[in-house]
Structure formats: C-alpha cells, structure tokens
Amino acid sequence: SQQGEEDPQALSIQEGENATMNCSYKTSINNLQWYRQNSGRGLVHLILIRSNEREKHSGRLRVTLDTSKKSSSLLITASRAADTASYFCATDAAGTASKLTFGTGTRLQVTL
Amino acid sequence: EPEVTQTPSHQVTQMGQEVILRCVPISNHLYFYWYRQILGQKVEFLVSFYNNEISEKSEIFDDQFSVERPDGSNFTLKIRSTKLEDSAMYFCASSEMGVRQPQHFGDGTRLSIL
Numbered sequence: 001s002q003q004g005e006e007d008p009q010a011l012s013i014q015e016g017e018n019a020t021m022n023c024s025y026k027t028s029i030n031n032l033q034w035y036r037q038n039s040g041r042g043l044v045h046l047i048l049i050r051s052n053e054r055e056k057h058s059g060r061l062r063v064t065l066d067t068s069k070k071s072s073s074l075l076i077t078a079s080r081a082a083d084t085a086s087y088f089c090a091t092d093a094a095g096t097a098s099k100l101t102f103g104t105g106t107r108l109q110v111t112l
Numbered sequence: 113e114p115e116v117t118q119t120p121s122h123q124v125t126q127m128g129q130e131v132i133l134r135c136v137p138i139s140n141h142l143y144f145y146w147y148r149q150i151l152g153q154k155v156e157f158l159v160s161f162y163n164n165e166i167s168e169k170s171e172i173f174d175d176q177f178s179v180e181r182p183d184g185s186n187f188t189l190k191i192r193s194t195k196l197e198d199s200a201m202y203f204c205a206s207s208e209m210g211v212r213q214p215q216h217f218g219d220g221t222r223l224s225i226l
Binding site: 040044045098104 | 116143145147154155156157160162167168170203205210211212213214215216217218219220
C-alpha cells in the first residue's frame, strides 16, 4: 500500500453524530497534517500534529498520532451538514524539507 | 484573509501544445508548491520551490515540466508538450516556511487535454 491511506474510503453519518477517519503511513515522519477538500475546491488545512505529539484538539476536531503503529485518526464531533467533504491526511517523511505526501482520502457525507 | 489565487480556472488545450498555469501565492510566504489531482484520485506532489530554485520534485515532474517565479508575485507551471494523461486539476500552494507548516492552497486549474 502507499504512504498515507485513509479508511474508510467513504463514510455517511447523520448530523450530530461523530465521524472518525483513520490514516496509515509507511515511513518515519516529521509531522502529519489533515486537510479538507470541498467538491471542486482546493484543500484547506485543518490541523498539524508533530511526531512527538500524541493528541491535538482544534474546536470540534481531535487528532491522534501513534508513531509506533504509523497511524493517525481524525475525529469530528457533533458533525454538521457543512462538514460534508473529503478529508486527507498528509505526511512529510523524515529527511524531506518540502514534500507532502497525501493519502487517498475519506469522503464524508453528513445528512440532516 | 490572504489567499492563493490561480488562473485560469479551466484550461482546454490540444495535445502537444504548451500550457502555462499561473498562481499568485500569499505575499509573505517563502515556499511554493504545485500538486496535481487526477479525477477521483489522490493529490500528488509535483514540485516545491524556495529561494528561486526547485527544492524537491517528484518522478512526475520530468523534462516536460518547468516552474518559474518571473516576478515578485507570480509562480508559474509550464508543461511544454502536453499529453492526454496531463489532464487533471493542478493546485498551487504556498507556506511561510517549509513542510513543517500548513500549506495554503488555491482552488486549482482544471486542465483538459484534447
């Protein structure tokens, strides 16, 4: 599998529920970031977690990082219809200064 | 809030023609990037640019591709002789410093090769 794979590929939930997306990667990293992409638009940065951090919060977002398992999760609490988008993790491998490698993405659909 | 702008939003070009995609990064950012996203696939890194030179590039970024910062505000991606498989969304991004900081993306240029 490739660096940065999310699961599930698609997730459909109702408004108010929590959404959890997972990301796995293969090489050692410096940081892991999560981005969101609305249909037909560019990516929007959500949160960055450094390799020496285990958990980070930002509003309704909670990100965890387990470097021993080379995995991360993004939790969106109390989801809203406006959260409908694709979510990507992105890693910068140890030894790179400027290259981000994106995962395959999770398509989140939040229905009313 | 400052943003990255890309033009045109959609470019249709005949195979074999040269195409230039333009980007205006955020003004105080020092690192600039190009990515592409083929329909339904993941975002792929093409090249990063810092201090007027390429910092890193991927295997996709072959001799047909070039980047330039012709003045203090624009950042361009040129594809010399386009192929059908170059059809994709091309995203420009910038960051204050390198990859350890968030990248800010434009809304992309949809390139269609006929």
